[in-house]
Amino acid sequence: MLLQIKNLHAGINGKEILRGVDLEVKKGEVHAIMGPNGTGKSTLASVIAGREVFNVTEGEILYNGKDLQKLSIEDRAREGIFLGFQYPVEIPGVSITNFMRTAVNEVRKFKGLDPLPGGEFLRLMEEKKRLVEITSNLTNRSVNEGFSGGEKKKNEIFQMAMLEPMLAILDETDSGLDIDALRIVANGVNKLRRPDNAFVVITHYQRLLDYIVPDFVHVLFQGKIVKSGGKELALELEEKGYDWIKKEQEA
Amino acid sequence: MHTENKEIITRERLIRLYEKNRSFLAENDTAILAEKRNSAFESFVRLGFPDTSMESWRHTDLDESFMRTYDYDLHPGEEVDVQKVFRCNIPHLDTAVIGLLNGWYVSKDVPLMELGNGIILGSLAEARKKYPQIIEKYYGTAADDATDGFTALNTAFARDGVFIYVPDNVKSPKPVQLINVIHHEENLFLQSRNLIVVGANAKLSLVHCDDSYNHQASFSNIVTEVHLGENGILDHYKLQNLNNNSTLISSVYFKLDAAAHLESHYISLNGGMLRNNIRLLFGGSHGNANIFGLYLMDRKQHVDNQVFVDHAYPDCTSNEMFKGILDEHARAIFNGHVLVRRHATHTDARQTNKNILLTDTARVNSKPFLEIYNDDVKCSHGSTTGQLDTESMFYLRQRGIGEETARMLLMFAFADEIVTKISIPQLRQRIEDMVKKRLQGELQICEQCVLHCSTPEHPMEFNIDLTKI
Numbered sequence: 001m002l003l004q005i006k007n008l009h010a011g012i013n014g015k016e017i018l019r020g021v022d023l024e025v026k027k028g029e030v031h032a033i034m035g036p037n038g039t040g041k042s043t044l045a046s047v048i049a050g051r052e053v054f055n056v057t058e059g060e061i062l063y064n065g066k067d068l069q070k071l072s073i074e075d076r077a078r079e080g081i082f083l084g085f086q087y088p089v090e091i092p093g094v095s096i097t098n099f100m101r102t103a104v105n106e107v108r109k110f111k112g113l114d115p116l117p118g119g120e121f122l123r124l125m126e127e128k129k130r131l132v133e134i135t136s137n138l139t140n141r142s143v144n145e146g147f148s149g150g151e152k153k154k155n156e157i158f159q160m161a162m163l164e165p166m167l168a169i170l171d172e173t174d175s176g177l178d179i180d181a182l183r184i185v186a187n188g189v190n191k192l193r194r195p196d197n198a199f200v201v202i203t204h205y206q207r208l209l210d211y212i213v214p215d216f217v218h219v220l221f222q223g224k225i226v227k228s229g230g231k232e233l234a235l236e237l238e239e240k241g242y243d244w245i246k247k248e249q250e251a
Numbered sequence: 252m253h254t255e256n257k258e259i260i261t262r263e264r265l266i267r268l269y270e271k272n273r274s275f276l277a278e279n280d281t282a283i284l285a286e287k288r289n290s291a292f293e294s295f296v297r298l299g300f301p302d303t304s305m306e307s308w309r310h311t312d313l314d315e316s317f318m319r320t321y322d323y324d325l326h327p328g329e330e331v332d333v334q335k336v337f338r339c340n341i342p343h344l345d346t347a348v349i350g351l352l353n354g355w356y357v358s359k360d361v362p363l364m365e366l367g368n369g370i371i372l373g374s375l376a377e378a379r380k381k382y383p384q385i386i387e388k389y390y391g392t393a394a395d396d397a398t399d400g401f402t403a404l405n406t407a408f409a410r411d412g413v414f415i416y417v418p419d420n421v422k423s424p425k426p427v428q429l430i431n432v433i434h435h436e437e438n439l440f441l442q443s444r445n446l447i448v449v450g451a452n453a454k455l456s457l458v459h460c461d462d463s464y465n466h467q468a469s470f471s472n473i474v475t476e477v478h479l480g481e482n483g484i485l486d487h488y489k490l491q492n493l494n495n496n497s498t499l500i501s502s503v504y505f506k507l508d509a510a511a512h513l514e515s516h517y518i519s520l521n522g523g524m525l526r527n528n529i530r531l532l533f534g535g536s537h538g539n540a541n542i543f544g545l546y547l548m549d550r551k552q553h554v555d556n557q558v559f560v561d562h563a564y565p566d567c568t569s570n571e572m573f574k575g576i577l578d579e580h581a582r583a584i585f586n587g588h589v590l591v592r593r594h595a596t597h598t599d600a601r602q603t604n605k606n607i608l609l610t611d612t613a614r615v616n617s618k619p620f621l622e623i624y625n626d627d628v629k630c631s632h633g634s635t636t637g638q639l640d641t642e643s644m645f646y647l648r649q650r651g652i653g654e655e656t657a658r659m660l661l662m663f664a665f666a667d668e669i670v671t672k673i674s675i676p677q678l679r680q681r682i683e684d685m686v687k688k689r690l691q692g693e694l695q696i697c698e699q700c701v702l703h704c705s706t707p708e709h710p711m712e713f714n715i716d717l718t719k720i
Contacts, residue, residue, distance in 0.1 A: 049649055050649075051645055052641075052645070053641075072648070072654070073645065073648040073649055073654075074648045074649075074651055074652060074653050074654065074657075077648065077649050077650055077651035078651045082649075082650075083649050085646065085649075088646070089640075089642050089643050089645075089646040091643050091646070091647070091661070091664060092664060092668070093663070093664025093665065093667045093668060094647075094660050094661070094664045098660075099647070099650070099652075099660070100650075102652055102656060102660065103647075103650040103651050103652050106651045106652050106653060106656065107651040110651070142664075143646075159650060163650065163651065
């Protein structure tokens with residue numbers, strides 16, 4: 001079991017957002033988490049990544065059997081957890097090259113490996129750029145600064161490709177993408193799928209799941225996973241809308 | 252007696268000292284210069300030292316600096332081993348490195364260099380004797396003896412300092428490096444005076460470093476006048492890396508003739524009490540000035556940047572950008588004052604001050620200020636003070652970058668906006684290196700900003716690798 005979430009309660013400033021989430025993700029699987037706005041999808045992603053503004057009040061998150069809450073943000077990342085941001089942060093003055101070199105080498109150091117030699121690092125950059133069809137020389141630009149929405153999301157997948165995580169959580173990576181960018185991002189993800197890693201794809205729309213075909217679909221509603229199923233659940237949701245879930249819950 | 256030992260600095264002490272040494276101080280003055288000295292002294296008697304009751308000194312209290320005892324020499328001390336002080340070889344005199352030790356020009360055997368292209372470089376004391384016409388034309392014409400007590404005091408006592416003269420139409424082939432080192436066994440008070448003249452269509456790059464050599468306290472009152480002729484270009488760097496017991500009052504007066512262009516960079520890396528008075532006058536139309544500042548302060552360090560830009564002529568552009576990172580109990584003051592006079596149409600003036608406070612105890616007082624008497628102008632000002640961005644921190648750490656390294660990356664990125672504006676590549680690398688060391692708390696006060704240590708036998712290499720910070 002790669003990820004095991006048990007009865008997770010979490011919130012911000014005393015306000016509870018997650019109200020008992022249970023989720024299990026095994027290696028090789030792709031899970032989609034869907035649900036209406038404001039039900040806690042992004043909170044769940046943030047809590048797994050360790051964002052400090054959220055407090056876990058109950059329950060636990062186990063990753064490879066380890067209690068994630070004991071790990072810092074960076075140690076979770078070094079253990080292989082990657083969060084694709086819904087809104088990637090612009091960091092003027094930090095070039096993508098330096099950012100990635102620092103990140104890759106810190107992860108390597110954590111694993112007891114020597115820093116990647118400069119030439120090898122640059123080759124790796126080129127290879128991974130191709131994966132997400134980054135043709136422009138945005139690698140010497142500051143992180144996300146002045147990027148279009150599509151460039152920012154491609155850049156997230158590029159970073160994921162560089163870091164080769166075990167568990168990637170993609171938080172509404174499809175939002176704000178046109179159909180071409182969506183295809184590129186999805187292709188990137190599909191090429192990175194392996195038997196020993198897993199993806200949790202958070203999305204509001206079914207559209208992305210035409211490209212990244214999930215093994216499981218979960219519906220998060222009012223801080224809980226209220227429905228789980230196969231990929232056909234996404235189609236059913238698309239057809240019936242989230243009102244269907246709301247009515248079911250109210251009944 | 253031209254030396255006083257271990258006394259505190261008071262207005263009375265200096266008045267007494269001046270009166271006692273009046274003729275000695277003026278021994279090489281022409282009649283005009285003697286008159287300047289005298290009237291500056293009268294000003295000082297009237298003005299005395301500034302105090303916190305004055306608006307521009309409201310946040311900078313010098314009491315602690317004044318209450319220390321200092322030696323004050325009115326002539327150069329005994330010869331010292333120059334090479335030892337500068338820690339590496341002083342290169343041949345045809346290279347453009349000049350040094351001041353305790354305010355006195357070093358290298359007594361060749362006090363004034365006259366380069367083939369007409370550039371004059373060396374001791375101001377010597378230039379007063381040798382080039383009285385040039386000196387009389389420029390000396391004391393930009394500095395404000397009438398209202399600034401420190402400047403008046405400097406003019407009254409000025410003996411030596413650096414003189415740089417670039418004649419019309421001459422472009423200095425390499426940057427001039429002026430190294431100002433303080434090294435004395437006792438606490439030292441010093442006042443040096445620099446005069447820099449860049450002629451019409453002339454060009455100069457000047458790297459001006461203030462360095463300490465030990466941890467002894469010092470109080471420097473330094474005045475620099477800079478004249479830029481029509482179409483003249485000056486690329487100016489002021490680098491300050493002084494010990495925590497240093498007080499530095501640095502007043503630089505820029506006067507720009509028509510279409511002159513100034514780039515000035517103030518990089519303050521260390522210093523107990525730093526006060527930069529930067530006063531710029533556009534003395535003709537179509538002038539252009541960029542003044543950038545970066546200060547990285549910690550402990551109880553104090554830095555006060557006062558920038559006054561006088562748009563007295565139309566069609567001039569000025570841009571000020573000062574950025575600072577303050578840790579522990581450090582304090583920074585930024586006062587920017589842009590004056591746009593009635594006839595100065597099409598003025599374009601910008602002021603920006605940005606600060607990052609790393610602790611609750613660090614403080615900033617920022618006051619960008621525009622005073623505008625013309626309607627047809629483009630002016631803006633802005634000031635921000637905040638902490639390191641938490642979203643950026645989370646983003647970096649989520650990629651596996653440790654908290655300390657992430658902080659370093661963000662601080663360096665913040666500082667880099669100023670560092671990247673340095674147009675001399677080796678200097679930019681050197682400063683980048685020093686800024687990184689400073690942010691990691693590893694910069695030594697004796698680590699000089701000079702580039703001349705890079706001799707063929709000992710090439711100096713900077714490993715600029717962000718993964719190491």
